[in-house]
Amino acid sequence: MTNAKTLGQAFDVLLQPDKFRDYGPNGLQVEGDREVKLLVSGVTASRALIEAAIEAQADAIFVHHGLFWRGQDGRIVGWMRERLRLLLTHGIHLFAYHLPLDAHPELGNNAQLGRLLGWQADGRFGDQDLGFLGVSTQPWSRPQALADHVSAVLSRPVTCVGDMGQQVRRVAWCTGGAQGYFEAAIAQGVDAFITGEISEPQAHLARETGVAFLACGHHATERYGAPAVAARVAQDLGLQHRFIDIDNPA
Template sequence: MAHRDEVLQLLNSKLESGRVRDYCPNGLQVEGKAQIRKLITGVTASQALLDRAVAEQADAVLVHHGYFWKSEASEITGMKKRRLQTLLQHDINLFAYHLPLDIHPELGNNAQLGALLGFSDISALPSVEPVGVVRQTQLSTALSLTDIVARLQQQLQRPVFAHDAGIGDIRHIAWCTGGGQGYIDAAAAAGAQLFISGEVSEQTIHSANELGIHFIAAGHHATERYGVKALGEWLAAQTGIEVQFVDLYNPA
């Protein structure tokens, strides 16, 4: 068991959340009970995840995608009202970390996806801010696009979308989890032969063809499962809190 303020301080310190400008507040988004015995982690603070937290009698939820985005309506109605009502009625804390969890060199989504795929010598692409939102590696042995697709599908346990730009085998790979497909231009400028992200847009394929870079969209949810899971495991080791990762199915 740990106090809510101790948990918040540990998370903020580990992720250095104060140094990142973001599209939402990072940290404690909804205040619940002071003492935390059990915490649920998941990618998004959806109603299904909150209902699971209630069923598990959790005192807190830790996610990558929380609430209060700059572009969202400010009214507390409908789906937003029901989600907040669930948290407040059951006195559940909601912690959320967006970009700080993407860029962390150890626990971040990008770092964790690279480790899952067996990449070594991972570094940040320095041309993209905040540093760490795109990561890269140089393979010691060139692989085909087919080889990398097979590895991704095996590790993520889902099909992925791959676009072959016709440039042959791959040594230099760059990636950004989630909705990072727009960074394909920066990856190509850095010399990457493959860019991996979670989603694909119509213009992504044009960039891949015209810049000569393979592209894979492996799923927004699928590529961002591992940061929050690793962060929860780290928090459990620091505090003794019972932490349970809940992977709700999402094909996107």
């Protein structure tokens, strides 16, 4: 069997959190009281995921979005109290890795999304090199065709803004809420930028520069890193692993 210290060390070796400036603590966020046989992975440490992990009789949970963030209210009340109560009552360990999980070159959110959508990464860009650059193995003649492909693969609507007549060959992508990376992507000379969310300024930039902006869902673009990392670590340590996807329209 594996304890929380051994499991945390395995995650740290793989994801190297000390290399990143992040918005919250990476690693063990809530310590349980049990040896680990079953590891559950998910995107966000929501109450629904915690309850599903309890139902599955999990010993540890591994997520991308943990419970604690820089600048948040530190009081343990309301929804925070309930999530912690469930974890502590059932002795479940909670591990969370944010930017390190986005950035891993093979198993991270960006790498896994690129693999899923058929893009060959050949470069990085943006703050802390979180964004990926690459070429589509199936060049799309127009942004809407690319948007339709992404929508079909991710099973959700995609917002596409920009020059609909532009041929798409070179793409940039960064999962989740990376709309602030759009200008850096434009500077790389790409034809399209793919992320999870769009804010008001990006629509104007897409129209004015001709670079297509595709907003494909924060949750939908970040479903793939956590199970990939958890499955690898579970295999290395001889643990069982189960991915539980809690649907989120955002």
